[in-house]
Amino acid sequence: MSSYEDYTRKSKVYDKTREPVGILISVGAFAQSRTPLGEMTVLDAGCGTGNFSRAMLEHVGRIEAVDMNPGMLEVAARKMAKSQADGRIAFHSAGIDELPFDDATFDGVMINQVLHHLPDEPARGFPAHRRVFEEFARVLKPGGVLVVNTCSQEQLRHGYWHYHLIPTAADALRNRYAPLEDLAEIFSECGFTHAGAFAPLDAAVQGEAYFNPRGPLDEDWRDGDSVWSLVGEDERDRALSKLQKLDATGELETYVARNDARRSDIGQITVLTALRN
Numbered sequence: 001m002s003s004y005e006d007y008t009r010k011s012k013v014y015d016k017t018r019e020p021v022g023i024l025i026s027v028g029a030f031a032q033s034r035t036p037l038g039e040m041t042v043l044d045a046g047c048g049t050g051n052f053s054r055a056m057l058e059h060v061g062r063i064e065a066v067d068m069n070p071g072m073l074e075v076a077a078r079k080m081a082k083s084q085a086d087g088r089i090a091f092h093s094a095g096i097d098e099l100p101f102d103d104a105t106f107d108g109v110m111i112n113q114v115l116h117h118l119p120d121e122p123a124r125g126f127p128a129h130r131r132v133f134e135e136f137a138r139v140l141k142p143g144g145v146l147v148v149n150t151c152s153q154e155q156l157r158h159g160y161w162h163y164h165l166i167p168t169a170a171d172a173l174r175n176r177y178a179p180l181e182d183l184a185e186i187f188s189e190c191g192f193t194h195a196g197a198f199a200p201l202d203a204a205v206q207g208e209a210y211f212n213p214r215g216p217l218d219e220d221w222r223d224g225d226s227v228w229s230l231v232g233e234d235e236r237d238r239a240l241s242k243l244q245k246l247d248a249t250g251e252l253e254t255y256v257a258r259n260d261a262r263r264s265d266i267g268q269i270t271v272l273t274a275l276r277n
């Protein structure tokens with residue numbers, strides 16, 4: 001379960017603003033598997049409403065999708081009822097640190113924007129992350145491919161224009177994300193060989209909605225990025241009133257453009273790939 005987000009409520013609006021950004025990089029990574037892509041069995045760890053599963057199912061043989069939130073799983077299962085009936089996807093209510101699968105079950109594992117929801121202790125070297133990667137190593141076949149869709153510290157600092165409205169929450173979110181160097185170290189300690197890091201530069205996690213300068217005024221829009229769940233009431237009120245003032249003085253578009261300027265150089269997410277030793 002997310003340690004700070006109410007996904008039961010968010011499952012109702014999540015798909016309004018979320019896209020499977022980076023999916024083709026993940027497909028390319030899975031193509032390195034010893035098993036032909038179309039025959040691969042893949043785990044989607046923390047599948048949410050199933051956007052990545054649905055897109056990945058166009059390329060791989062079968063997916064086991066796991067999440068702990070019943071609301072998210074229900075939306076995903078509804079969306080993929082036909083694939084479920086065809087036996088190409090199955091959904092499981094479980095924690096990603098204790099997976100209901102035998103050793104060496106999977107050719108590939110993907111985890112998309114989930115790790116920062118773990119209740120973890122950065123000062124102690126992210127033990128909860130380690131537990132999850134040990135579990136992935138257990139359920140992957142030797143040579144199996146791990147794909148981690150996450151964000152770099154730089155992307156979190158400069159890749160999201162609205163984070164500048166809410167600096168305290170943005171800091172709190174950044175502290176929840178393990179830096180990419182730490183993840184690479186965790187990979188090797190958990191039985192993986194780190195293979196690559198790729199950042200798509202042309203896409204926003206919230207899709208077209210991200211570019212709406214008045215988006216943060218709308219609760220459904222804010223629900224599309226969990227940073228807003230870390231915003232206290234005072235910070236939120238200050239942010240929204242600043243945005244309204246910028247709008248009233250005709251400066252809002254310039255504000256957005258200025259704070260979005262680096263996104264096209266660094267992207268919003270990074271896809272890390274690793275191979276099970």
Ligand SMILES: C[S@@+](CC[C@H](N)C(=O)[O-])C[C@H]1O[C@@H](n2cnc3c(N)ncnc32)[C@H](O)[C@@H]1O
Nearest residue numbers: 001002046047048067068069072095096112117
């Ligand atoms: C930001 S959403 C990402 C969903 C999906 N991967 C996507 O990118 O669209 C995070 C998801 O991780 C799930 N989650 C968080 N911690 C979990 C855990 N320990 N075990 C299983 N699921 C977890 C949440 O319930 C939520 O659905």
